[in-house]
Structure formats: C-alpha cells, structure tokens
Amino acid sequence: MTTATLGSPLPVMDPRSFEADERTEEDPLDLMDEIDRLKKEKDATILAHYYVDGEIQDVADFCGDSLQLARDATKVTTGTIVFCGVHFMAESAKILNPEKRVLLPDLLAGCSLAESCTYPALKARQEELKAEGRDVVTVAYINTSAAVKSLCDWIVTSGNAREVIEDRVPKDKEILFVPDQHLGRYLVEVTGREMILWPGSCMVHEIFSLTDMRRAKKNNPGSEVIAHPECPQNILAESDFIGGTERLKQYVMGIEEPRTFLVATEAAMIHPLEKAAPRHTFIPVPGIMTDSGETCACNRCPHMARNTLQKTRDCLRDGKPEIEWKDYFDPAKEVLTRSLLQ
Numbered sequence: 350m351t352t353a354t355l356g357s358p359l360p361v362m363d364p365r366s367f368e369a370d371e372r373t374e375e376d377p378l379d380l381m382d383e384i385d386r387l388k389k390e391k392d393a394t395i396l397a398h399y400y401v402d403g404e405i406q407d408v409a410d411f412c413g414d415s416l417q418l419a420r421d422a423t424k425v426t427t428g429t430i431v432f433c434g435v436h437f438m439a440e441s442a443k444i445l446n447p448e449k450r451v452l453l454p455d456l457l458a459g460c461s462l463a464e465s466c467t468y469p470a471l472k473a474r475q476e477e478l479k480a481e482g483r484d485v486v487t488v489a490y491i492n493t494s495a496a497v498k499s500l501c502d503w504i505v506t507s508g509n510a511r512e513v514i515e516d517r518v519p520k521d522k523e524i525l526f527v528p529d530q531h532l533g534r535y536l537v538e539v540t541g542r543e544m545i546l547w548p549g550s551c552m553v554h555e556i557f558s559l560t561d562m563r564r565a566k567k568n569n570p571g572s573e574v575i576a577h578p579e580c581p582q583n584i585l586a587e588s589d590f591i592g593g594t595e596r597l598k599q600y601v602m603g604i605e606e607p608r609t610f611l612v613a614t615e616a617a618m619i620h621p622l623e624k625a626a627p628r629h630t631f632i633p634v635p636g637i638m639t640d641s642g643e644t645c646a647c648n649r650c651p652h653m654a655r656n657t658l659q660k661t662r663d664c665l666r667d668g669k670p671e672i673e674w675k676d677y678f679d680p681a682k683e684v685l686t687r688s689l690l691q
C-alpha cells in the first residue's frame with residue numbers, strides 16, 4: 350500500500366464560495382418518478398444522509414445519521430446501494446457490503462473533517478506517541494477515510510461515541526481522538542477521560558457565530574437551541590440540548606407542546622425534523638448574519654449539496670460512479686464491524 354493511493358485528497362471547498370453546482374432544470378417530480386422506476390429496474394436501494402436535500406431524502410429507502418446508515422447498509426437486500434451522502438460514508442457502506450455494488454452520485458463529495466486527518470499524518474503521530482513510550486488507543490470519528498480507519502482501534506459516531514469510550518476503551522489507556530477537536534472536547538467533558546485531540550473541524554459547524562446565534566434567540570423569544578457536538582465549545586455552552594442528528598430528532602419528537610427550535614447543525618436537517626415533529630417550528634442557526642439580518646448559505650455542507658436528484662438518477666441509470674474495493678478496506682472492515690455492529 351503506498352501513501353499515494355491513500356492520500357489522494359478530495360477538494361476542500363469554502364462554503365462561502367459555494368454555488369449549487371449543475372442544478373437541474375428538469376422537473377423534480379419527473380426525476381423522482383424516474384428514480385423510483387430505476388430503483389426497481391436496477392435492483393437498487395437508496396440510502397440518504399439527513400444532510401442531503403429533502404427531495405433526495407424523500408426518494409430514499411433509508412434516511413439517517415452515519416451510525417444508522419452504516420447499520421441500515423447491512424440490511425439491504427438489493428444488489429446495488431446508491432449512497433446519497435459523502436465519500437467516507439459510501440466507503441463504509443462498501444466495506445460492510447463487499448459483495449454489493451455501491452454507487453455515490455458525485456465522487457467529489459468529500460468532507461473537511463475527513464480531509465484534515467490523512468493516513469500518513471495519523472501514522473506519523475501514532476509513531477511519535479509510541480516513541481515517547483505512550484500506550485495510546487486511537488479512537489476515530491466515522492468522518493475519516495477508510496485508509497485512516499485501517500489505522501484505528503475504534504470508530505465512533507456522534508450517536509455512540511460516549512458509550513464506546515466509557516464501556517469499551519480500557520481505563521488504563523490514553524486516547525488519541527481524531528479528527529474532530531470539538532466533538533473530542535465535548536467527549537472529554539461528558540466521559541471525564543483525558544484525550545489527545547486532533548486539530549480537525551467541520552467547515553459547516555465551525556462557522557456558526559455565537560453573536561448570530563444569540564441574535565436569533567433574541568428574535569425568537571422562548572426558543573430552544575439544539576446543537577450537534579461538532580459545534581465549537583462556545584456554541585455548545587449556550588445550547589439547550591446537544592446530540593447527534595438522530596438524538597436531536599428523538600429529542601424534538603419527545604416534546605408534545607409546540608415549540609420553536611434553533612437548529613445548530615447542517616440546515617438540511619430541518620427537513621427530517623419537520624417530518625418527524627411537524628407541530629414545532631425549526632429555524633436554522635445561520636452561518637453568518639449581517640446587521641440587516643441577511644444570512645449566507647454557510648450552514649449548508651457544499652459536499653452534501655453535490656448530491657442532486659439529477660445525479661442520483663444518472664448514477665442509478667449508468668451504474669457509476671462506483672466505490673471500488675481497496676486492499677486497506679480489509680483492516681477497516683474489522684474495526685468498523687467491531688465498533689458499530691457488535
């Protein structure tokens with residue numbers, strides 16, 4: 350295995366410069382019908398992350414967070430999986446289903462977090478810590494490439510990280526947590542375990558400003574802030590509820606009385622929240638708000654937004670782009686299975 354095959358970086362995009370690429374002019378309803386027809390014809394199942402456009406979630410067979418989708422991927426009975434999400438998620442689906450064909454509507458759908466921790470950089474850090482005589486267990490957030498996963502002891506999602514760290518990582522070991530420093534800091538707080546944190550962050554969650562969030566709260570009296578633990582500490586400190594996307598959904602579903610929620614995570618998450626608990630009002634916390642109250646599209650992930658109905662249709666129809674099996678998927682499979690499925 351060479352570092353060249355492991356290090357091929359996906360482009361990092363500035364969300365402020367993002368413009369929806371190649372948006373279709375085809376009628377979305379026609380596209381949705383065509384996708385339904387192609388799914389049957391091509392023996393395919395669509396998995397969609399909560400951060401892709403709502404219309405894609407509506408044609409998907411399974412919608413969820415990374416943990417749920419990784420588990421759902423193992424229940425698929427069709428020969429093909431179309432993964433509407435980002436590259437590392439489709440890799441995980443392939444790793445857990447080697448015999449199936451896994452398609453990703455756009456191979457350039459990367460992730461700023463995954464890109465912040467490359468195979469050579471993590472390997473070098475692990476060797477450095479070993480040379481210092483430190484007994485370290487590497488725990489990786491699922492937002493990492495398969496190559497990086499192959500170097501790790503445990504893979505966690507925001508949905509199961511606390512449980513894995515508390516119940517499965519021996520207390521006498523040091524933890525190297527990669528790649529999200531904010532999630533890592535939050536886990537240090539809730540588990541009481543010291544960790545060596547990798548300096549990565551998500552380009553979307555990183556950009557919420559505390560001032561803008563306070564302003565949104567002031568403009569919506571009685572509202573509650575619900576936040577993803579990928580947000581920086583100053584945002585989490587002023588949030589009323591913190592959890593991964595699935596936990597956020599369960600939380601609002603459990604509240605009967607209509608309420609207004611300010612949502613500090615990727616803005617497409619509003620779609621499943623509205624579907625699950627239509628009695629509430631959901632307002633995305635803006636990425637940046639100007640004095641005049643205008644907001645930018647920074648709370649949309651440009652990588653997730655590479656998934657469109659048109660590309661989903663095209664990839665179903667053409668059977669590509671496909672995630673090909675790589676030699677480092679074998680060790681990644683071992684750690685993924687142990688961490689998420691057992």
Ligand code: SF4
Nearest residue numbers: 460461551552553650
């Ligand atoms: S929202 Fe952030 S963590 Fe999620 S895929 Fe986009 S860049 Fe990665």
